[in-house]
Amino acid sequence: MELKDLYIFMKVAESGNISKAAKELNYVQSNVSARIQRLEEKLNTPVFHRHNRGITLTPEGKQLITYAEKILSLVSDMEKAFLDADTPTGKLNIGSVETVIQLPFILSNYNKKYQHIDLSLTTGVSEQLIDEVLNYRLDGAFITGRGNRVHPDLVQYDVFEEELVLISDTNPVTVEELKRKPFLVFHSGCGYRAKLEEWLRDEQVTTSKFMELGTLETILGSVYSGLGVSFVPRSSVKYHEERGFIQCHSISKEYSKIKTVFIRNKEAFLTASLEKFIETIEEYRHKEGHEFPFK
Incomplete structure (x- = not known):
């Protein structure tokens, strides 16, 4: 098996289309198709499903992705080492x-x-x-x-x-009142969200609504508008706090650090x-x- 075959396989998997991959690689399409076919013969299993809309990975193809990423990464490391x-x-x-x-x-x-x-x-x-x-x-x-x-x-x-703080709009509000508002959070897997969930759980708050937003900018704009509150590093909102756009509310160090x-x-x-x-x-x-x- 040649490394070039793995590289071509990764490019085809990424593009989801043999002709598109061939164009990006500056190869003729028949050459790319032949390389993929040779790879499948070597592995004795198909790595792509062919259909009218293009191609998709087979379960074996998905498994090959994992091995190919590691192999090509090691080759890259070897080259960088010199x-x-x-x-x-x-x-x-x-x-x-x-x-x-x-x-x-x-x-x-x-x-x-x-x-x-x-x-x-x-x-x-x-x-x-x-x-x-x-x-x-x-x-x-x-x-x-x-x-x-x-x-x-x-x-x-x-x-x-860093210190995590609860942020809200400029209307007067207590931390207890904040617990009942919708929480504007990053997607699952965010460390700040995990800390927030831990705090709410230990405070025995079960009615809070979570709204997932993709970026800090969107979260801040939504806090400004009064849509809800959020839990973010103080350093990332210091500018907005100093100019009176938001309020920051501290909670215990166990959850805020x-x-x-x-x-x-x-x-x-x-x-x-x-x-x-x-x-x-x-x-x-x-x-x-x-x-x-x-x-």
Whole structure:
């Protein structure tokens, strides 16, 4: 089996159409079809269902995706291992929860130092980002911490700790009244939402309505309008609080303190580009006076 066959298979699976994949690869369609057929013969099983609308993965094809991602990632790591560590090049794919207010400073400092790196950023909730890192689709990610260890297959670096606050519009309201309002939250898998649910459960609040919204901007706009309340890091809404657009309400430290950590897959090769990125995080952490030791 050739690596090229796996690469073509991944491209076809991604596009869902052989002719589209052939165009992106700059191959003739018959060549791509022949490569896929040869791969299926080698594995002695079909990896795609063919139909009028295009193609879809078979169960065996979905299983092959997992192996192909790991194999191609290892090959990429091998190639990166021989690059100049002092002048890293190539791609670096980083993920982050949306509310890391310090992230632009970290990315800017890194980009200024290592201009040959093609840096990309993906946002999502913590559980989604953990899955992306574990499956080699992201080199690393900033997530909200869940205790001492996120996952046994991940290396975790503490970055900073934040205070979560309840936010509401500017109408006078107590924390007890907030509990009865709709809660505007990120999708399931968000660390802030998990903390909120823990607090409501321990407060024996069972009637609160959750409304899932995709972005912090949408949540803030909905809070402004009086649609509901939310639970977010104070640092991410400080500007809005200082200008009187919202109110922030504190709750006990047991539920309001949360760490932001950076994770990477411990089975993946630590490339020079990722190593320099972690160094940049550490430099920022010390500059800002954070005292969390790296684990």
